[in-house]
Amino acid sequence: GFNAGILGIGSYVPEKKVTNFDLEKMVETSDEWITTRTGIKERRVVEEGQHTSDLALEASKKALEDAKMTPEDIDLIIVATMSPDLPTPATACFLQDKLGCTDVPSFDISAACSGFIYGLSIATAYVNSGLYKNILLVGAEAMSRIVDWTDRSTCILFGDGAGAVVVGKVPEDRGVLGFEMGSDGSGAKHLLIPSGGVSNPNTEETLESRENYIKMDGSEVFKFAVRRMDQVSKNVLEKLELEVEDIDLLVPHQANIRIIDSAVKKLKIDYDKVVVNLDKYGNMSAASIPVALDEAVKSGRVSDGDKVLIVGFGGGLTWGASVISW
Ligand code: ACO
Numbered sequence: 167g168f169n170a171g172i173l174g175i176g177s178y179v180p181e182k183k184v185t186n187f188d189l190e191k192m193v194e195t196s197d198e199w200i201t202t203r204t205g206i207k208e209r210r211v212v213e214e215g216q217h218t219s220d221l222a223l224e225a226s227k228k229a230l231e232d233a234k235m236t237p238e239d240i241d242l243i244i245v246a247t248m249s250p251d252l253p254t255p256a257t258a259c260f261l262q263d264k265l266g267c268t269d270v271p272s273f274d275i276s277a278a279c280s281g282f283i284y285g286l287s288i289a290t291a292y293v294n295s296g297l298y299k300n301i302l303l304v305g306a307e308a309m310s311r312i313v314d315w316t317d318r319s320t321c322i323l324f325g326d327g328a329g330a331v332v333v334g335k336v337p338e339d340r341g342v343l344g345f346e347m348g349s350d351g352s353g354a355k356h357l358l359i360p361s362g363g364v365s366n367p368n369t370e371e372t373l374e375s376r377e378n379y380i381k382m383d384g385s386e387v388f389k390f391a392v393r394r395m396d397q398v399s400k401n402v403l404e405k406l407e408l409e410v411e412d413i414d415l416l417v418p419h420q421a422n423i424r425i426i427d428s429a430v431k432k433l434k435i436d437y438d439k440v441v442v443n444l445d446k447y448g449n450m451s452a453a454s455i456p457v458a459l460d461e462a463v464k465s466g467r468v469s470d471g472d473k474v475l476i477v478g479f480g481g482g483l484t485w486g487a488s489v490i491s492w
Pocket residue numbers: 194195196199200203204278279280318319320322357382383384385387388391421422449451479480481
């Protein structure tokens with residue numbers, strides 16, 4: 167017997183840093199406000215001409231190296247992103263070409279910050295069904311390209327980066343143990359890009375009112391996040407008949423330190439088991455969880471057989487959690 171699990175992991179963030187002090191020069195804000203309200207100190211942003219698929223490519227190369235594989239070993243590519251290179255075709259197709267994974271099926275999934283967890287559920291189901299063997303799953307975002315740099319309530323929050331995993335067969339008692347996921351489209355209005363789609367194509371007016379960028383009701387998303395993070399984590403543990411004490415590492419979506427702190431308190435998990443890197447990168451949406459997981463693995467925080475809980479939430483509204491036995 168076998169199970170689907172992570173065979174290799176890698177991540178990449180662009181070189182260019184934007185600190186809170188840089189933001190002070192761009193919008194009416196302060197390092198003090200951003201630090202106390204969010205925990206974020208700096209974030210990375212792409213250079214001109216650097217696309218989401220380029221970030222995905224760098225992370226993918228590292229994940230392949232970690233899995234001791236070459237692009238020829240991959241038989242399916244999934245990219246989770248809310249900041250695709252273009253509205254169509256899928257960013258996964260650009261990645262497929264750049265990697266040279268000849269003819270393999272490639273597609274994107276759209277689940278905002280929950281994208282990596284949604285994507286992992288797809289990859290897991292494919293491997294367990296035997297339909298595909300080695301799947302490259304990437305969370306990649308150039309959020310700096312879709313935020314309004316004149317809107318202080320959003321531009322301070324986000325950052326760019328990518329995290330990739332190769333999902334394939336592992337021994338039966340290891341790997342991805344299960345999922346709990348959900349969505350509530352009645353909350354779509356709280357976090358969206360209002361224009362540019364079929365229901366509201368871009369016109370001079372939409373561009374003038376900057377509706378082609380992310381708009382967010384921060385306090386609504388905050389309340390939703392605090393409620394769902396705790397609930398979905400408890401649900402997945404219950405489903406898998408695990409206790410909080412069985413979890414060795416918690417890798418939460420990196421949106422706001424106050425959201426993480428509140429979930430940690432409600433879950434009653436030791437803080438030294440919690441991975442936090444949002445101070446360095448801000449919210450990288452679908453890339454946040456795989457980048458944080460990669461950093462935890464590479465810094466030796468994950469040992470053989472450890473149980474890792476990943477949990478995320480975001481636009482949609484969407485949410486999800488999974489437990490991986492390493
Ligand atoms: N600098 C200074 N002041 C600011 C800034 C800023 N950058 N942004 C907002 N303010 C002001 C507001 O105008 C407001 O002023 P007012 O009281 O005079 O009206 C005041 O600060 C307080 O604003 P709040 O929105 O109440 O601040 P809050 O404590 O809720 O923090 C924040 C705002 C950080 C956005 C918080 O609500 C949050 O993190 N929400 C969740 C966001 C999130 O996680 N989004 C991502 C979801 S994942 C995905 O799918 C992408």
